[in-house]
Amino acid sequence: MKVFLNGEWTQLSDSMVFVSDVLQHFEIHDKVVVVEVNGEILTKLEHQSTRLADKDRIEIVHFVGGG
Template sequence: MELIINGEAVTIPDHIKTSAALLNFFQLEEKVVIVELNEAIVAKNAHQDTTLSAGDRIEIVHFVGGG
């Protein structure tokens, strides 16, 4: 399935169906992240139930510490 992630076309395996699975695929499930799906922020408790479709526009923002 092809998605637009952070402005770039990305092909992900077809078994990834939810935003939670997408975070797991990118190894971000343990990080504090904000997920936006088609210009709407997805609540953290909704990641398991938020399904993805081909062509969806996703923004993933995660925080990086440092100084």
């Protein structure tokens, strides 16, 4: 499926069905993230239950520490 991910059209593998699958693919599933799908901010619990569909608009923001 093709989704609009962080401002760019991205082709996702057929194995990426849920938001949590995308987070795991990009290796940010263990980090503090904010995920928005089609304008709706998801809770962490919703990452595993929110199914993705073709042409969804996804924004993922994760926090990076530094000094």
